[in-house]
Amino acid sequence: GIQVEQSPPDLILQEGANSTLRCNFSDSVNNLQWFHQNPWGQLINLFYIPSGTKQNGRLSATTVATERYSLLYISSSQTTDSGVYFCAVVGGGADGLTFGKGTHLIIQP
Amino acid sequence: NAGVTQTPKFQVLKTGQSMTLQCAQDMNHEYMSWYRQDPGMGLRLIHYSVGAGITDQGEVPNGYNVSRSTTEDFPLRLLSAAPSQTSVYFCASSYSKHLRPQHFGDGTRLSIL
Numbered sequence: 696g697i698q699v700e701q702s703p704p705d706l707i708l709q710e711g712a713n714s715t716l717r718c719n720f721s722d723s724v725n726n727l728q729w730f731h732q733n734p735w736g737q738l739i740n741l742f743y744i745p746s747g748t749k750q751n752g753r754l755s756a757t758t759v760a761t762e763r764y765s766l767l768y769i770s771s772s773q774t775t776d777s778g779v780y781f782c783a784v785v786g787g788g789a790d791g792l793t794f795g796k797g798t799h800l801i802i803q804p
Numbered sequence: 805n806a807g808v809t810q811t812p813k814f815q816v817l818k819t820g821q822s823m824t825l826q827c828a829q830d831m832n833h834e835y836m837s838w839y840r841q842d843p844g845m846g847l848r849l850i851h852y853s854v855g856a857g858i859t860d861q862g863e864v865p866n867g868y869n870v871s872r873s874t875t876e877d878f879p880l881r882l883l884s885a886a887p888s889q890t891s892v893y894f895c896a897s898s899y900s901k902h903l904r905p906q907h908f909g910d911g912t913r914l915s916i917l
Contacts, residue, residue, distance in 0.1 A: 699846075728905055736910070738894065740905050740907065781847075789849075789863075790852055790862065791863075792839075792896075794848070
């Protein structure tokens with residue numbers, strides 16, 4: 696099946712810093728989403744982005760489908776950005792989302 | 805508009821007991837699915853449904869049953885609970901399995917003793 700690798704696995708930043716999270720995938724995809732899992736365990740859908748670039752406030756995402764990667768940018772980090780960020784794709788013949796193992800982000804005040 | 809609603813939020817079972825995790829959505833989504841999340845890992849697909857009366861297996865289906873009698877509801881049944889099924893379970897729905905974002909419930913934290 697399709698493989699999804701996220702980097703870095705852990706990231707600790709000071710409030711106000713910027714960060715880039717990366718997602719590599721091993722096959723063509725027709726659905727790619729970024730999620731934020733908050734400290735209460737809720738999965739929040741950030742972006743549906745199988746290709747191109749989208750922005751939502753301090754967050755933006757870019758997917759280059761031909762090169763099989765996606766990037767999530769977080770600018771001017773806030774403590775509420777802490778949590779785990781997951782990339783998930785539909786591809787490689789799978790019938791549901793295949794998740795990466797996530798990037799654990801800690802924003803310190 | 806409640807989105808995807810999962811009940812219960814927490815449950816403790818003894819090995820061998822059975823139970824049903826409930827999932828309901830009010831967005832008229834055709835596609836619904838169940839995932840489990842284990843520590844340090846992403847979510848893995850258990851079962852999914854592309855519409856009422858149609859279900860299929862995902863990556864980790866053993867020990868679980870599903871049915872889809874209505875568009876709104878997609879319950880997950882544990883037939884004989886085992887400690888390996890201790891996990892957090894998420895239900896998700898979308899308009900289609902490929903071309904639309906998926907919306908997740910808040911999860912059910914299940915412990916099997």
